[in-house]
Amino acid sequence: xxxxxxxxxxxxxxxxxxxxxxxxxxxxxxxxxxxxxxxxxxxxxxxxxxxxxxxxxxxxxxxxxxxxxxxxxxxxxxxxxxxxxxxxxxxxxxxxxxxxxxxxxxxxxxxxxxxxxxxxxxxxxxxxxxxxxxxxxxxxxxxxxxxxxxxxxxxxxxxxxxxxxxxxxxxxxxxxxxxxxxxxxxxxxxxxxxxxxxxxxxxxxxxxxxxxxxxxxxxxxxxxxxxxxxxxxxxxxxxxxxxxxxxxxxxxxxxxxxxxxxxxxxxxxxxxxxxxxxxxxxxxxxxxxxxxxxxxxxxxxxxxxxxxxxxxxxxxxxxxxxxxxxxxxxxxxxxxxxxxxxxxxxxxxxxxxxxxxxxxxxxxxxxxxxxxxxxxxxxxxxxxxxxxxxxxxxxxxxxxxxxxxxxxxxxxxxxxxxxxxxxxxxxxxxxxxxxxxxxxxxxxxxxxxxxxxxxxxxxxxxxxxxxxxxxxxxxxxxxxxxxxxxxxxxxxxxxxxxxxxxxxxxxxxxxxxxxxxxxxxxxxxxxxxxxxxxxxxxxxxxxxxxxxxxxxxxxxxxxxxxxxxxxxxxxxxxxxxxxxxxxxxxxxxxxxxxxxx
Numbered sequence: 001x002x003x004x005x006x007x008x009x010x011x012x013x014x015x016x017x018x019x020x021x022x023x024x025x026x027x028x029x030x031x032x033x034x035x036x037x038x039x040x041x042x043x044x045x046x047x048x049x050x051x052x053x054x055x056x057x058x059x060x061x062x063x064x065x066x067x068x069x070x071x072x073x074x075x076x077x078x079x080x081x082x083x084x085x086x087x088x089x090x091x092x093x094x095x096x097x098x099x100x101x102x103x104x105x106x107x108x109x110x111x112x113x114x115x116x117x118x119x120x121x122x123x124x125x126x127x128x129x130x131x132x133x134x135x136x137x138x139x140x141x142x143x144x145x146x147x148x149x150x151x152x153x154x155x156x157x158x159x160x161x162x163x164x165x166x167x168x169x170x171x172x173x174x175x176x177x178x179x180x181x182x183x184x185x186x187x188x189x190x191x192x193x194x195x196x197x198x199x200x201x202x203x204x205x206x207x208x209x210x211x212x213x214x215x216x217x218x219x220x221x222x223x224x225x226x227x228x229x230x231x232x233x234x235x236x237x238x239x240x241x242x243x244x245x246x247x248x249x250x251x252x253x254x255x256x257x258x259x260x261x262x263x264x265x266x267x268x269x270x271x272x273x274x275x276x277x278x279x280x281x282x283x284x285x286x287x288x289x290x291x292x293x294x295x296x297x298x299x300x301x302x303x304x305x306x307x308x309x310x311x312x313x314x315x316x317x318x319x320x321x322x323x324x325x326x327x328x329x330x331x332x333x334x335x336x337x338x339x340x341x342x343x344x345x346x347x348x349x350x351x352x353x354x355x356x357x358x359x360x361x362x363x364x365x366x367x368x369x370x371x372x373x374x375x376x377x378x379x380x381x382x383x384x385x386x387x388x389x390x391x392x393x394x395x396x397x398x399x400x401x402x403x404x405x406x407x408x409x410x411x412x413x414x415x416x417x418x419x420x421x422x423x424x425x426x427x428x429x430x431x432x433x434x435x436x437x438x439x440x441x442x443x444x445x446x447x448x449x450x451x452x453x454x455x456x457x458x459x460x461x462x463x464x465x466x467x468x469x470x471x472x473x474x475x476x477x478x479x480x481x482x483x484x485x486x487x488x489x490x491x492x493x494x495x496x497x498x499x500x501x502x503x504x505x506x507x508x509x510x511x512x513x514x515x516x517x518x519x520x521x522x523x524x525x526x527x528x529x530x531x532x533x534x535x536x537x538x539x540x541x542x543x544x545x546x547x548x549x550x551x552x553x554x555x556x557x558x559x560x561x562x563x564x565x566x567x568x569x570x571x572x573x574x575x576x577x578x579x580x581x582x583x584x585x586x587x588x589x590x591x592x593x594x595x596x597x
Contacts, residue, residue: 011216015224020170027411037188040463042327049095049096050093050094050095050096050113050116050117050147051067051093052067052091052092052093052094053065053066053067053073053091053092053093053094053096053108053313054066054067054090054091054092055086055087055088055089055090055091055092056072057072057088058077058086058088059077060077060171061077062074062075062076062077063075063076063077063080063086065092065108068093068097069106069110072106073094073096073105073106073107074105074106074107074108075094075108075109075110079109079110079111085292087568092110092159093110093113093114093117094108094109094110094113094490095108095109095110095111095113095116096108096227096368097109097112101459104447107408107506110524113152115150115151115313117149118148118149118150118151118152119185121149122148122149122151122153122180122183122190125148125179125180126180126181126182126183128476129179130179130180131177131178131179131197132148132149132177132178132179132180133148133175133176133177134146134147134148134153134155134175134176134177134178134192135147135175135176136155136171136173136174136176137152137172137175138172138575139168139169139171139172140154141529142156142157143155143156143157143158143160143168144157144160144171144172146176146178146192148178148190148192149181151190152190153178153180153190153192154189154190154191154192154477155176155178155183155191155192155193155194156191156193158195159181159191159192159193159194159195159196160194160195161194161195161198162195162198162199162202162234162237163222163224163234164224164225166261174568176194177194177197177404178192178193178194178197179192179194179196179197180192180195181193181196185237192212193524195511200544201437202236203237204341205236205237206237206238209235209236209237209238210238210272213269213272214269215269215270215271215272216268216269217268217269218266218267218268218269219235219240219266219267219269219281220235220258220264220265220266220267221233221234221235221236221240221264221265221267221281221503222234222262222263222264222265223259223260223261223262223263223265223403224239224261224262225261226243226255226256226259226261227255228254229243229244230242230244230246230247231244231247231255231259233265233267233281235279238279238595239279240267240269240279240280240281240282240369241278241279241281241406242255242265242267242281242282242283243280245284246280246281246282246284247282247283247284248283248284248288248322249261249284249287249289249322249323250319250322251309251310251317251319251321251325256383265283266283266286267281267282267283267286268281268282268283268285268286269281270282270285273479280540284323289323289364290321290323290324291323291361291364293321294320294321294324294361297516297543298320298359299354299356299359300356300357300359301355301356302355302356303352303353303354303356303373304318304320304326304353304354304355304356304368305321305351305352305354306318306319306320306321306325306326306351306352306354307349307350307351307352308346308347308349308350308352309325310348311342311343311346311347311348312342313330313342314329314330315327315329315330315332315333315342316328316333316346317341318352318354318368320366322494324364324366324460325366326354326356326366326367326368327365327366327367327368328342328346328367328368328369328370329343329367329369330345330534332357332367332368332369332370332371332372333345333346333369333370333410334370334371334412335371335374335376335377335378335411335412336408336411336412336414338513347455352374352439353370354368354369354370355368355369355370355372355373356368357369357372365506371412376412377410377411377412377413377455378412378413378450383413383450384448384450387409387413387448387455388445388448389445389446389447390444390445391444391445392442392443392444392462393409393442393443393444393445393457394409394440394441394442395407395409395415395437395440395441395443395457396408396438396439396440396441397435397437397438397440397441398414398437399435399437400430400431400432400437401431402419402430403415403418403419404417404418404419404421404431405417405431405435405441406442407443407457409455413455414455415443415445415455415457416454416455416456416457416458417431417441417443417457417458417459417460418456419431421446421457421458421459421460421461422434422459422460423459424460424463424465424467425458425466425499425500427501441459442459442462443457443458443459443462444457444458444459444461444462445457446458446461449533460487464587466507467532468532470500470530471530471532472525472538474496474500474502474527474530474532474537475527476527476528476530477526477527478526478527478543479524479525479526479527480496480524480525480527480539481522481523481524481525482494482495482496482497482502482522482525482539483520483522484509484517484518484519484520484521484523485501485519486519487506487519489506490505490506491503491505491506492504492505492509492517492519493506494525494539496537496539499558500537501537502525502527502537502538502539503536503537503538504525504538504539504540504541505538505540508528508541508542508543509542510540510541510542511523511541511542511545512545512551519543523541523544524541524544525539525540525541526539526540526541526543526544527539528540528543534550
């Protein structure tokens, strides 16, 4: 606002003033002209505007200001508390609230003038991208409160510096240069930034660093951020990533194990992308590789101690010294052939001893074994005698396959039980139909091959072959009561006494009345073929009624000894041709089979 300009009035003619009254000697035109000249000496003042005023009076309660209006304005002295040195003649900006109140007084406000002027300055600072001085009054959630032109502005924590700030309190009570970045008049909210000033200064520095950057160059930086995969290092305006694998030659699970925020470190440039401004840094590369310091005393066959630092599906890594590791493959952990998961045997942090199996110092690779520290069970001299053919043993089922199961007799000694050697009478299609993993099974050694580490076992061989007895009981021509289990296009499956299965062609299911027997019927069948080797019995119902006049063949006494207790027969006396001794023997056989299965 410009200072109000005052105009000079024409000289007042005192001779024309008579005793009729002051100024009555002027004509009406002259009087109006004098009033007009007087009004022109007053400044044009509008309400709700900021004008400049001069202090013309000071009391304990009020300050009198002349703004060039026809009357002076009063401002409460409380609005000048920040000006203890206020004196007559000082020029102050004030806000015209009312040209004339009910008392005819001009009402002014310095406080409102300050607010309006401050917002004008803030808007100008935003429009012209000006740097302004602020004073940090206090911290608040997420940032700082900064005084600019007596208006409180918000400085977000992310806009304080280019690097993360963890302690906002260090800025409280200090001056700080800022730029206005956002104004919200609806909420009287102003957002400022100090970071933009730093970024501008760093831009030139960043360009210079990138232009001079070379692979292999060693730089000093400050750790500004830390993550699970590495740390970001401020190189003086440019950030570089130090990956966790490039921090130390030894394994670490998190960078905080060896580094800390704000720490100064020396790093080497491994790679950089000038377009994307990505810089890969390394720290361990500034030190000699630990493999170069590996003792020459460590050779193949040496026993070494270390700590398990990682366990994978295929094995575990043993750290001999920071940066020097060897792999213990799962197959080298135990003589047992059924160790599938290394985590069942080892875990991270275990202190173990191992033997060096292979060593390549050039490629920095080493394979280790634990089982080699104990005796190979297949090389024990007593093995041939302990597992001689025909010896009885008990083991644990470790694995099932389509062709059989593997039984662990002791650690490192496994044997195969073929599916055909599980049962004399059951047709086992898969070992899971007979037994489960983890269960115990008694077996007989059928074959031993120490050189090839093979052991053939059998379970059914623990008992006599019942088909030797069946050969006599189910002799060709004997008649037995059977139940038809199922039929297909060519053959029917029958259930013979004692749970034995037999077969009949469809044409041999013809009944005496000309119809065919159906599934579920219980009829007499005559044995037409018996094969002990193939464990197959063929029968016919048609021949039981077609040859009525032919006498049934007498069954010879079975080889099995008859038990003392009386048998329980499932087939009444329709088992034609069978003697009492045969029935006793089969009953005993049935009980024996049922107890085993």
